[in-house]
Amino acid sequence: xxxxxxxxxxxxxxxxxxxNGIGPLNILLEExxxxxxxxxxxxxxxxxxxxxxxLDMHTGEIxxxxxxxxxxxxxxxxxxxxxxxxESSWWFDCVGEHFDNxxxxxxxxxxxxxxxxxxxxxxxxxxxxxxxxxxxxxxNRPEVLLLDEPTANLDSENRxxxxxxxxxxxxKNRASVLWVSxxxxxxxxxxxxxxxxxxxxxxxx
Amino acid sequence: MQLxxxxxxxLFTASLLLFILAFFSVxxxxxxxxxxxxxxxxxxxxxxxxxxxxxxxxxxxxxALLTLIAFLMLLAAGREIIARQKRKLAGWWGYGIGLLSVFxxxxxxxxxxxxxxxxxxxxxxxxxxxxxLGMLMGNTINGIALGLDRLYQTTWEQKMVVEARLMLGQxxxxxxxxxxxESIRSGMIPIINSxxxxxxxxxxxxxxxxxxxxxxxVEAVKYQILIMFMISGGTxxxxxxxxxxxxxxxxxxxxxxxxxxxxxx
Numbered sequence: 001x002x003x004x005x006x007x008x009x010x011x012x013x014x015x016x017x018x019x020n021g022i023g024p025l026n027i028l029l030e031e032x033x034x035x036x037x038x039x040x041x042x043x044x045x046x047x048x049x050x051x052x053x054x055l056d057m058h059t060g061e062i063x064x065x066x067x068x069x070x071x072x073x074x075x076x077x078x079x080x081x082x083x084x085x086x087e088s089s090w091w092f093d094c095v096g097e098h099f100d101n102x103x104x105x106x107x108x109x110x111x112x113x114x115x116x117x118x119x120x121x122x123x124x125x126x127x128x129x130x131x132x133x134x135x136x137x138x139x140n141r142p143e144v145l146l147l148d149e150p151t152a153n154l155d156s157e158n159r160x161x162x163x164x165x166x167x168x169x170x171x172k173n174r175a176s177v178l179w180v181s182x183x184x185x186x187x188x189x190x191x192x193x194x195x196x197x198x199x200x201x202x203x204x205x
Numbered sequence: 206m207q208l209x210x211x212x213x214x215x216l217f218t219a220s221l222l223l224f225i226l227a228f229f230s231v232x233x234x235x236x237x238x239x240x241x242x243x244x245x246x247x248x249x250x251x252x253x254x255x256x257x258x259x260x261x262x263x264x265x266x267x268x269a270l271l272t273l274i275a276f277l278m279l280l281a282a283g284r285e286i287i288a289r290q291k292r293k294l295a296g297w298w299g300y301g302i303g304l305l306s307v308f309x310x311x312x313x314x315x316x317x318x319x320x321x322x323x324x325x326x327x328x329x330x331x332x333x334x335x336x337x338l339g340m341l342m343g344n345t346i347n348g349i350a351l352g353l354d355r356l357y358q359t360t361w362e363q364k365m366v367v368e369a370r371l372m373l374g375q376x377x378x379x380x381x382x383x384x385x386x387e388s389i390r391s392g393m394i395p396i397i398n399s400x401x402x403x404x405x406x407x408x409x410x411x412x413x414x415x416x417x418x419x420x421x422x423v424e425a426v427k428y429q430i431l432i433m434f435m436i437s438g439g440t441x442x443x444x445x446x447x448x449x450x451x452x453x454x455x456x457x458x459x460x461x462x463x464x465x466x467x468x469x470x
Contacts, residue, residue: 073459
């Protein structure tokens with residue numbers, strides 16, 4: 001499959017956005033910007049990402065570049081605005097069947113060798129599942145990344161690799177990233193600003 | 206050959222089997238004894254009533270009355286499809302999907318068989334049309350109920366997988382295709398099984414009845430083959446239609462999975 005490395009990537013603009021009783025929110029992410037979201041469990045961090053990916057009902061507008069979410073189909077929007085859930089799912093027998101386009105350099109940068117595409121999905125460890133699901137999302141070439149605790153199951157070495165591949169992707173493709181994490185040190189390291197969701201309010205910290 | 210007429214006492218003797226079942230159900234705490242007795246009573250009353258209705262119908266062929274009875278059978282079929290499902294679509298959809306699927310499969314196939322294959326005069330001759338429609342709908346609702354039950358249950362259990370596929374930008378048809386395929390398969394397996402074992406393991410009910418009533422076995426067999434093909438067509442098409450419409454209803458315009466449209470019974 002042909003890959004547009006020079007594809008113009010875009011910002012994420014969230015206007016008067018309400019979801020699950022929280023909001024209205026107004027957030028603007030620049031191209032190549034990464035912002036963090038934290039907060040106690042159950043505060044609505046994952047629900048926020050789901051609503052931005054248009055998987056849950058919401059009101060208000062979201063733009064990816066100039067494109068408003070309602071102006072294109074749901075699947076079209078989710079190809080642009082890719083959500084990585086905190087727990088990954090695998091539905092075919094082999095890893096490779098889940099990938100539409102395969103760039104091998106991707107797999108080697110996250111520490112996988114040739115042959116990983118033939119691995120059985122029911123024998124993956126939780127860390128392998130998490131790293132492979134990140135690769136699966138990136139191979140879709142989304143313009144905005146919504147990452148829900150993307151390194152929660154990883155050891156420090158793999159956490160470093162995952163952080164690096166997201167940063168490389170973000171800079172190379174000028175992609176915006178929303179990063180949800182409980183790890184404040186990681187958010188300080190990875191993001192330019194941080195928001196906290198607590199008790200139905202959204203505040204910058 | 207003379208048909209041996211059954212007396213009420215003969216039927217009472219046979220009903221002792223249900224009481225034995227109910228007794229063991231209480232002992233083993235299956236919680237089914239009430240249902241067994243009620244279903245047995247329903248069978249007796251409903252069949253006696255339809256016996257009287259058929260007697261009246263055969264005496265004077267009346268297309269309006271025939272249509273009325275066919276539609277009453279259809280409404281009952283729609284209700285029975287959802288009656289024993291663990292989950293169903295909320296509102297009119299739960300009832301409507303079954304009803305519509307039975308209608309488009311059973312009615313069209315029965316009319317086709319009557320008008321083109323059997324070719325009676327008039328084509329709707331009640332002695333043929335009502336029993337054929339009844340057999341077809343009885344089997345079709347099994348397939349539809351199994352298919353829908355499987356669809357709702359599996360989608361509920363595999364919510365994460367379906368949503369993970371949507372998150373990668375897949376269309377709803379793609380995200381649910383495996384579940385849909387499995388649901389249609391589970392609705393169609395019983396009828397495929399009964400075609401495969403007919404004559405070897407089982408002697409199908411209609412043919413047995415005709416033989417008991419004194420028909421030549423080969424004539425009975427030919428009708429049974431016709432019925433088997435009709436039932437397979439009806440069950441297969443009905444299950445496909447029901448699973449297709451219901452799976453569409455599980456997603457909205459934005460291709461979101463809408464499990465809130467399912468409710469527990």
